[in-house]
Amino acid sequence: MVVTDEITYAADGLTMIAHLARPSGTGPWPAVLIGHDGIGLDDYQRRRADILAEHGYIALAMDYHAGRTFFGEPEAMLARVMPLLADSERLHAIGHAALEVLLDVPGVDRDRLAALGYGAGGRIVLELAGAKVPFKAVAAIHPALPAVDTDVWTGVGGAFLLCTGSEDPLCTPAQLVEFGNALQNAGVDWRVNVYGGAQHAFWADPNESGGSPADATVPGVAHHALHSARAWQAVLDLLAEVFPTAGDAESA
Template sequence: MMITTREVTYDVDGLNMIAHLAQPDSPGPWPAVLIGHDGVGLEEYQRQRADDLAAHGYLTLAMDYHGGEVFFNRPDAMLDRVMPLLANVERMQAVGRAALDVLLAQPGVDPNRIAALGYGAGGQIVLELARIGIAFRAIAVIHPAFPEAKTEDWTDVTGTLLMCTGSEDPLCTPQQVLTFGHVLQKAGVDWRVNIYGGAEHAFWARPRNPDGSATEGTNHTMLTVPGVSFHPKHTTRAWRAVLELFRETF
């Protein structure tokens, strides 16, 4: 399917955000997907996920929560931006809600068929939206940060939730995923987990040159947070799992 893409700007959290919108070139209305990027920033991989979803018939907005900045090779600057954001639930909800409002304002969107996909910190942002009652029919999070795990906060979640992480991820461990899953189970949420053997954190992220261009191999040669490496096979498998969740849902 052919698609069209464009930048969408909006203001939130004191910044001018530069999101990526991908639209199917077919008659609407379309189901819609909101993507929350990893802590590094809105870069090529998440834009490609939005484009791929649009090619599958979903109107997709890859949000921005860094004001257009991408923190390649600057883990300390990334953490200085991300950690205070993750510590403030109201800020995360405001950032996510602003992006969702932009998505829902697009012509041709079906507001009754919405889903979310989040990576890392972006995973917690979309989970925070679900926690305050946004009626996502499906939510996929890849090595997310997790909200506070209180059963009563999740009893109104009616969509299916997929959580993926690597067996060797030190930042989003399998035990953390299952602990959150047990909370969802008590709340009556339909949930599933994929653990990818041998994968570390951000296993979808190809190593980059200082200019952001991709390099060969699996090991990152530039500074990054500990426990990050590229795993091509599991990158493909995780993406297939996301597509299957959305196919099943819509």
């Protein structure tokens, strides 16, 4: 059985509304912090949290738009997101605020933390990892990448999964490989998945509730059902590899 809740908390001078999903029972459970795409916290990320709870994780889908989504409003979205991406301190603060909410959930195993981020949310979880938050696993799907700096990643642990589409103009395979080389030089465990023919935000199905209709208005953005499923399976495989006993806790 999965238990869900909406949690409000303060960050970036705003009141955020996160989605929490957890297995029933006392735990302890590994925990996953989820960062949404620039469009906002939608049903897709909420469902990721629910599925992870079904697999034996406590998952918090953070919010960094104060409950707002920008479906069909690309200019408004960019006006909100671009200043954030230009300010690492704000990203750290937003990420840490959500992380503290997750860590305060009863049953969280603080020694078994992971992070999953999409787009700008991928940048947030990468910033946290670079700040030495002890994630055991980090999955970033078409992330907005931080600066390539080997020194930042020296001493960072955990396994990294970086995913993008071959046709993504905003997070190209070459950019991910360059970033991966910085991880490699720092001694980090990393892998890159490139999905042939996929564009940016390839997971976002505009035909589903909460799906992004940006496909019709933003060049280089399109849903790809097959690769969406493959990327999600890669995330589940990473977590199962790092936390092989995720479901082995006391349940109700």
